[in-house]
Amino acid sequence: MTGNSGRQLESESKGIGQESFRFSQTEQLYGNMSFFTDTVLFEYSYLEKQLCLSANAKGHINLQAFERFFSKHRDNAPKEGEMRSFEFSMGKIGEPFHWCSCKLTAVWEDKKTGPLKLIGKLQDISGSKAREEQLLLKSIKDGLTGVYNKSAFEYRVDELLKSETDSWLCMIDIDNFKEINDCYGHPTGDRILMKVGGMLCDLFPEPDLVGRVGGDEFVVFTAGSDVYKRAEKLLKRAKKAVPEGEGRLSVSIGIVSSSGKREENYQKLFSQADRAMYYAKQAGKNRIASYHGNIWQVT
Incomplete structure (x- = not known):
């Protein structure tokens, strides 16, 4: 009985469908x-x-x-x-x-x-497309600071280096960041990271690139010839960025210029900028060191 009822319903449905649909x-x-x-x-x-x-x-x-x-x-x-x-x-x-x-x-x-x-x-x-862009941004941007993550930054710089134009890579490291985290807690450390990222984006707006490549290490790639002037502004702004009671903030900066040669790549520039930043640390921190034409200079 149930089977017969089912076949009858199916038959009626087909009939309704044939009568209800037309082109x-x-x-x-x-x-x-x-x-x-x-x-x-x-x-x-x-x-x-x-x-x-x-x-x-x-x-x-x-x-x-x-x-x-x-x-x-x-x-x-x-x-x-x-x-x-x-x-x-x-x-x-x-x-x-x-x-x-x-x-x-x-x-x-x-x-x-x-x-x-x-x-x-x-x-x-x-x-x-907007949703795709949001997903893409999540895959290429640092979740805390909003700047490019390590892999995305490297890819973008290597692409820009193909233009063979004069440019500079800056390595920025927050001085004594471990002590800040230990003394004031990780929430304070996160706020400082976001502030430094914000300062860098303000001083080096697009088309310059800003990235975060480590816990307290940032990188900047720019074609602006005033890179040293903007780096000095960063040193001054960093001193005023942290409210009283949350420690003292300073950064050490290493700058290397691109020769514009075709064989140059991000890894080579990064290694040189990292060494320059190390020189700035060794010289007392809160300063700029540069590498240009096989000459090291600390200011």
Whole structure:
């Protein structure tokens, strides 16, 4: 009895489905696309040389930017049966549809005469791109200070060194950091790390790079010729950064210049900057040491 009831229900469901679903080519059905503001349909007629977009595109996408993108595919249409799928940015940051995914194909009547139409859809993926960016930042940024982590910093510097331009790598170490942690606790130590990271980002804003490569060790990569002046400002700011009762803060800085030679890499510069920072420590801390042209100098 149960089995018979089940077969009857299945049969009725199929009947309802066949009666309830049908395909429509009415404009009203396509007009409903306006309710889905994250998706825009487009169609280009090669005969009429006219591009049409669904109504919800108005006010949502940068039409000039879309036209520049579209013209590349209009003049190089997909082959019969080919579906192209890709992502691209369109318009300025902050505008709707800044990041889009696109799928398009061509309607052919005869391979010799060329395509009749180019049809496709755009979908706003700005939200998913933002989430991807957040995940990416978590993978390349130091969780405490927000500057680049060790591996990400090294990769970025090696890429920039390929430009073979004059640049400098700075190694910054917080003096007596272990004593600060031991005397005032790790929460105080964390606050100091965040303050130093913030000072470095303020003194060396993008496109300069700031990274944290160890417990109390930071690195900076810059093409600014005033690197020594900014390093001196860091020494002065560090002295004033810690409230009374949380110890005394100072940093030692090692600076090395890039020769701009093709064979130079991050590891070589880092080793030299680390040695320069060690010289600054040996000379009494709270100072700058540099390495340039095989000459060591402490200031």
